[in-house]
Amino acid sequence: MPPSSGPSGTSPQPGETEPTGYAADAADAADAAPPRASRPVVAVIPAKDEADRIGATIDAVRGLAVVSRVVVVDDGSTDSTSERAADHGATVVRHEVNRGKAAAMATGADAAVDLVGRGRDHLLLFVDADLEASAAALVALVGPVESGEADMTIAVLPPQRRAGGGHGFVVRLARGGIERLTGWVPTQPLSGMRCLSRAAYVAGQPLAPGWGVEVGLTVDVLRAGLRIVEVPCDLHHRVTGSDWRGQVHRAAQYRDVARALVRRGR
Numbered sequence: 001m002p003p004s005s006g007p008s009g010t011s012p013q014p015g016e017t018e019p020t021g022y023a024a025d026a027a028d029a030a031d032a033a034p035p036r037a038s039r040p041v042v043a044v045i046p047a048k049d050e051a052d053r054i055g056a057t058i059d060a061v062r063g064l065a066v067v068s069r070v071v072v073v074d075d076g077s078t079d080s081t082s083e084r085a086a087d088h089g090a091t092v093v094r095h096e097v098n099r100g101k102a103a104a105m106a107t108g109a110d111a112a113v114d115l116v117g118r119g120r121d122h123l124l125l126f127v128d129a130d131l132e133a134s135a136a137a138l139v140a141l142v143g144p145v146e147s148g149e150a151d152m153t154i155a156v157l158p159p160q161r162r163a164g165g166g167h168g169f170v171v172r173l174a175r176g177g178i179e180r181l182t183g184w185v186p187t188q189p190l191s192g193m194r195c196l197s198r199a200a201y202v203a204g205q206p207l208a209p210g211w212g213v214e215v216g217l218t219v220d221v222l223r224a225g226l227r228i229v230e231v232p233c234d235l236h237h238r239v240t241g242s243d244w245r246g247q248v249h250r251a252a253q254y255r256d257v258a259r260a261l262v263r264r265g266r
């Protein structure tokens with residue numbers, strides 16, 4: 001089990017998402033700790049311009065018997081992501097204007113509360129939209145949280161079929177920052193595929209904005225004294241290249257990860 005320190009502060013920082021009704025509602029539910037076996041799993045897929053891949057990803061996740069509902073949050077896409085997602089049977093919530101990955105995850109988590117019924121405990125399974133059929137491997141994330149072995153599981157991906165454009169410096173920033181803040185050294189600190197108990201999600205409020213969300217969650221969950229387990233999953237996604245688009249993506253990731261770390265005291 002990774003080491004952990006005391007509870008983190010939960011007051012909203014400038015630029016961070018405000019705690020939602022979910023957080024207030026969930027605090028009671030976490031205390032009550034109903035029987036684990038009955039908790040539904042809601043998959044939340046944040047998506048921006050993923051019309052080409054979202055259908056296959058949804059099909060794979062809906063094919064998992066353990067998943068009760070699939071919510072796609074279309075974060076201001078300019079393509080037909082919303083329509084495709086609805087065609088494939090997902091509940092779709094749309095941000096008319098792009099608000100970033102963390103905001104989309106928060107919207108999806110709020111929608112999950114409405115879907116399962118307010119006050120009913122459940123697990124959240126965050127899924128990137130570009131995994132296509134390989135998303136079926138995410139089933140491995142649910143068991144350890146369902147059983148109570150972990151409060152949050154994180155998928156560890158195998159080497160990808162195509163080499164990336166090298167965002168090793170963002171990974172190193174994230175890994176080193178998490179280690180300094182918590183003592184734990186994550187294998188893939190930026191991995192977005194995670195299954196969370198409600199208590200873990202609440203511990204992460206307010207979510208660190210944008211691409212800082214994964215690092216923020218890891219630090220906050222550990223600081224709340226909760227357990228994280230990394231699980232190898234045979235996942236394959238679109239690898240960010242070294243073209244200008246890839247460089248912009250990496251620069252934004254670096255900025256958001258650095259902010260998440262600074263706000264947590266690095």
Ligand SMILES: Nc1nc2c(ncn2[C@@H]2O[C@H](COP(=O)(O)OP(=O)(O)O)[C@@H](O)[C@H]2O)c(=O)[nH]1
Nearest residue numbers: 046047048050075098100101104128129130240
């Ligand atoms: N909400 C939201 N999600 C995004 C945005 N950009 C990308 N995503 C989604 O975030 C996930 C990861 O993005 P991706 O481009 O694959 O990043 P990478 O895996 O780090 O290379 C995918 O599900 C994307 O659809 C955005 O601006 N807002």
Ligand SMILES: [Mg+2]
Nearest residue numbers: 128130237238
């Ligand atoms: Mg990806």
